[in-house]
Amino acid sequence: MPTGNLRRGSADVAPAAASRDAGTGRSLLTGLNRIRRRGSAPSGESSWGATIAQLVALTVIAVVFAASGVPAEYITLGVTVFIYAILASAIALLYHDGGLLSVAHGGLWGVGAYAAAVLVTKYNWQLGPVVLAAALAAGIVGMSLASISTRVAGSYFIIILFAVSEVIYGVMINWNSVTNGAEGIVLATPASLFGYRISTNMQWYYVTLITLLVVLLLLRVIKQSQLGQHLRAIRDSRPLATSVGISVARVHMASFAITGAMAGISGVYWAYLEKYVVPSQFSATASISFVVVVLLGGSAYLLGPLLGAVVVIFLPSLLHLSPLLADALIGVIFIAVILLFPEGVVGLVTWSLRLLMARTGLGRWLGPPGGKAPADEAGDTQQPVRPEHESRPAEEGLREA
Amino acid sequence: MNEQLLQQGFNVLSSASVYALVAIGLSVIFGLSGIINIAYGDFMTLGAYVVFVVAPGGAIAFIWGFAASAVAVAVLSIVLERALFRWTLIRPVNGFLVSLGLAQIIENGVAWHFGQDSVTVAPANSANWTLGGVIMSADRVIIILGTIALVVGLILFLDRTQTGTAIRAIAADREAAALMGIPVTRLVTGVFALGGLIAGLGGGFVALLQPPYPLLGAELVLKGFVVALVGGLGSVRGAVIGAVLLAFIETVLVTAGLAGWLDVIEFGAVILLLIIRPQGLARGLAHSM
Numbered sequence: 079m080p081t082g083n084l085r086r087g088s089a090d091v092a093p094a095a096a097s098r099d100a101g102t103g104r105s106l107l108t109g110l111n112r113i114r115r116r117g118s119a120p121s122g123e124s125s126w127g128a129t130i131a132q133l134v135a136l137t138v139i140a141v142v143f144a145a146s147g148v149p150a151e152y153i154t155l156g157v158t159v160f161i162y163a164i165l166a167s168a169i170a171l172l173y174h175d176g177g178l179l180s181v182a183h184g185g186l187w188g189v190g191a192y193a194a195a196v197l198v199t200k201y202n203w204q205l206g207p208v209v210l211a212a213a214l215a216a217g218i219v220g221m222s223l224a225s226i227s228t229r230v231a232g233s234y235f236i237i238i239l240f241a242v243s244e245v246i247y248g249v250m251i252n253w254n255s256v257t258n259g260a261e262g263i264v265l266a267t268p269a270s271l272f273g274y275r276i277s278t279n280m281q282w283y284y285v286t287l288i289t290l291l292v293v294l295l296l297l298r299v300i301k302q303s304q305l306g307q308h309l310r311a312i313r314d315s316r317p318l319a320t321s322v323g324i325s326v327a328r329v330h331m332a333s334f335a336i337t338g339a340m341a342g343i344s345g346v347y348w349a350y351l352e353k354y355v356v357p358s359q360f361s362a363t364a365s366i367s368f369v370v371v372v373l374l375g376g377s378a379y380l381l382g383p384l385l386g387a388v389v390v391i392f393l394p395s396l397l398h399l400s401p402l403l404a405d406a407l408i409g410v411i412f413i414a415v416i417l418l419f420p421e422g423v424v425g426l427v428t429w430s431l432r433l434l435m436a437r438t439g440l441g442r443w444l445g446p447p448g449g450k451a452p453a454d455e456a457g458d459t460q461q462p463v464r465p466e467h468e469s470r471p472a473e474e475g476l477r478e479a
Numbered sequence: 480m481n482e483q484l485l486q487q488g489f490n491v492l493s494s495a496s497v498y499a500l501v502a503i504g505l506s507v508i509f510g511l512s513g514i515i516n517i518a519y520g521d522f523m524t525l526g527a528y529v530v531f532v533v534a535p536g537g538a539i540a541f542i543w544g545f546a547a548s549a550v551a552v553a554v555l556s557i558v559l560e561r562a563l564f565r566w567t568l569i570r571p572v573n574g575f576l577v578s579l580g581l582a583q584i585i586e587n588g589v590a591w592h593f594g595q596d597s598v599t600v601a602p603a604n605s606a607n608w609t610l611g612g613v614i615m616s617a618d619r620v621i622i623i624l625g626t627i628a629l630v631v632g633l634i635l636f637l638d639r640t641q642t643g644t645a646i647r648a649i650a651a652d653r654e655a656a657a658l659m660g661i662p663v664t665r666l667v668t669g670v671f672a673l674g675g676l677i678a679g680l681g682g683g684f685v686a687l688l689q690p691p692y693p694l695l696g697a698e699l700v701l702k703g704f705v706v707a708l709v710g711g712l713g714s715v716r717g718a719v720i721g722a723v724l725l726a727f728i729e730t731v732l733v734t735a736g737l738a739g740w741l742d743v744i745e746f747g748a749v750i751l752l753l754i755i756r757p758q759g760l761a762r763g764l765a766h767s768m
Contacts, residue, residue, distance in 0.1 A: 179572065226750070230757045233515050233712070236575060237704045238753050241746040244701060248743035362701060366517075366579055373576060402591040409583030416576045417566050 129298050132381055133291055140287050144280065154279050155395065157351055159387045160286035164293050164344040166371040166383030168337035171297050174377040175306055176333055177313035178227055181365040182239040185246030186338045188360025189216040190345025195263040195355045196256060205269040205276065205346075212346045213339035219246070220338015224330035231316075243362045250357035262356030265349050279351070286347050293340055294380055300336065309333055370412050376422020385424050482612035487730055493619040495726035496626035497688065500681035501703030502710065502718035503633065504674040510650040510713030511670045514564060514574030518581035519678060520700025524589060526552045526682020527691035531598050541603035541683075549679035556675025560668050568667070582697065590693040597692035618687040625684060629677065634715055646670060650713060705749045 144153060165187055172178045193212035197203040203211070226238050250257050257263070268277035276285060300306050308329045311319040316326060349355050367390070375386025389411070394404030419426040501520065508516050526548040534544030559581065567574035604617035637643035648656040649663055657663045685695060706725050710717025725745065732741050 179575075225754060229754055233509065233513065233571065233575070234708070234753070234757065236515055237708055238750055240701050241705060241750050244746045245743050245750065248740065248746070252739045252743065363697075366582075369576070370579060370583070400591065402587040406584045406587040406591070409580040409587070412583070413563060413577050413580035416573055416580065417563065420573070 129380060133294060136381065137291065144283055153283050155391050157279055157282045157286050159391045160290045161344050161347045161351065162371055162387035162391065163384040164290050165341050166368055166387055167293060167297055168340035169368055170372045170377040170383045171300065172333060172337055173372060175301060175313065176309045179236055179369065180239055181236060181362065181369060182223060182242040183341045184360055184365030184368055185243040186216040186220050186341035187345040188246060188250060189219050190342030191349040191355045192250060192257055193342065194346040194349040195265045198265055198267055199263055205271040209343055209346050212342040216342025216345065217335045217339035221331050221335040223334045224327060227330045228327050240362055243365050247357055247361045250360065260357060262354055265353050265355065269350055282351060289343065298380060305329060305332055370408065374412055374415055374422060376424040378421055379424040382422050382424040386422065389423065485611065485613045489613050489615055491726045491730050492623050495722045496622050497681060497685055498702060498706050498725055499626060499630065499719050499722035500677055501699050502706035502722055503715055504677040505703050506707045506713050506715065506718045507670055508674045511646065511667055512564065512568055512574065513571035514567065516578045517575065517700060518578040518585060520696030520703065521582050521585035522552050522675060522678035523682040523685060523699060524691065524693065524696035525585060526679040527686040527695060528589060528593060530683045530686045531600050531691055536601050538603065545680060545683045548683050549676050552679030553672045553675035556671045557668055560671035586693050586697060595693060597690035599690050600686045603687060622684045622687060629680065630719055637715065705746065709749060709752065
């Protein structure tokens with residue numbers, strides 16, 4: 079039904095419910111938590127061992143790649159991949175755990191980039207304070223998105239976030255005194271961090287890699303934290319989450335602020351890498367390409383968005399295609415992934431690997447989030463494997479007849 | 480003064496026509512399938528380019544251009560619905576994602592084949608008529624009359640015919656409609672074809688207003704969604720009202736010298752409106768078509 083996916087007023091109900099039912103709600107959730115921890119990892123997460131293994135593997139591969147003497151342009155592409163992955167991983171948290179498909183994060187990315195460009199060129203700030211300020215700015219703008227997500231859901235939410243990204247773009251292009259309008263700002267000063275100059279792309283490669291690792295670790299912590307639990311509870315059923323005392327407004331504000339801040343940090347690096355910021359980099363088109371990156375890789379997996387970024391960034395230069403054809407090809411691959419492998423490329427890879435390694439026990443390291451636990455853990459309290467969002471109430475009523 | 484006002488009114492109507500066509504197409508498809516088809520604007524781009532290929536010289540050949548673009552985009556819509564969108568009807572978010580991929584394919588494909596710059600299409604009729612002091616270019620008159628005819632036809636079709644009633648029934652409750660023996664999947668395909676037809680004609684109209692370029696539709700589609708949202712997604716009448724409202728506000732803002740801030744004000748106003756009144760101004764397909 080066109081109007082069936084409207085939600086309103088849940089934010090108003092929440093505080094009252096919280097004061098009344100806080101005790102019950104919390105004990106219910108921690109109870110659930112305990113049950114899940116004993117069995118397999120809670121939905122949306124693999125075990126901590128697997129997380130550490132993945133991050134170590136990422137570090138090793140990234141360092142070997144950089145040290146193996148690949149051409150300089152590949153290092154630049156690598157920096158771009160890390161920058162994209164920071165932002166895409168943040169979007170993936172909102173989509174997978176929150177059921178919120180944000181098409182405004184490209185704009186928040188731009189807020190971070192512009193904050194960097196302005197603070198560096200006009201006030202000559204150092205990298206550390208610039209990153210903090212950009213995270214703060216993008217985080218605050220991001221937090222305001224919660225005022226939308228608490229009122230409308232599903233399709234309406236997506237469309238309004240498109241409007242938000244247009245507003246951010248319009249402000250960038252019109253606020254001449256600060257953003258220099260459509261001409262943009264050149265950012266040629268090398269960054270300095272704790273007295274070190276960061277100017278070469280190889281240095282940026284490691285700076286962005288370390289940031290990405292921190293962001294991934296943080297996202298992993300958030301997924302397991304109460305915030306993550308609440309975010310998933312709201313995704314699965316807003317009325318139910320509200321009834322056990324979860325404040326939709328507070329949880330969404332925190333989630334948008336955190337992911338917005340990550341977008342802002344990513345934007346700072348982008349400004350330094352490109353040495354030039356201009357509004358057209360941060361339009362709705364940018365947001366769309368990040369959504370493509372997230373879902374191509376698979377939003378359910380910690381490294382999914384990173385893999386999506388690798389495909390999107392490296393494919394054109396590996397195939398020596400013209401940028402236009404490469405983008406069209408990515409569109410084709412994207413549609414195929416959405417229709418055939420809804421869990422993304424990582425989902426496809428883990429699925430085939432698990433098929434291969436079913437008996438070796440290696441499969442546990444690649445266990446899908448909330449999916450079937452490996453054989454040795456199986457048995458006690460597994461959650462049924464359910465494709466994400468399959469049962470989201472926002473979409474019921476739109477089933478195929 | 481009076482003449483100036485009439486002139487403005489005429490201009491409002493011609494840009495409202497294009498917005499209305501985008502919004503109606505989006506609305507009807509959303510009402511039936513729940514899919515936010517972001518590639519819809521690119522369907523219009525394709526329509527405009529079909530006109531460019533068939534009738535670059537304009538004049539009377541435009542009739543063939545319109546026919547060709549309407550048929551071509553409608554057929555394309557049927558193919559895409561059967562091949563892609565059909566598999567996303569259970570999870571409309573996937574339909575939106577598929578349309579993102581489609582948009583990327585069409586925009587880049589068109590830019591690759593026709594070049595990134597705009598192409599020129601000669602006017603269908605270069606005459607300028609003056610009526611009561613209002614200068615009306617013949618092309619804009621064609622656009623306005625064509626849109627009015629299309630909208631009236633569509634409303635009559637949905638309100639008065641049995642097929643139209645069936646479509647509204649599906650929009651209201653797909654399962655119940657299926658239980659009543661309505662061929663749901665076939666009608667969903669039919670509505671995609673209808674949407675394609677509207678996009679093809681709309682693309683032709685846009686080609687009369689401005690030279691087609693690859694991102695033409697991409698820039699229209701977000702405004703189309705805003706119009707559809709304000710009018711209540713799924714409502715044809717709401718889309719028309721929203722389009723006229725948007726075109727009116729744009730004219731006022733441009734006259735006030737705020738052309739640069741146009742998008743910020745419009746989209747900002749819609750965000751505020753939806754925060755205050757999440758259900759839009761009108762209600763959906765099933766209720767008020």
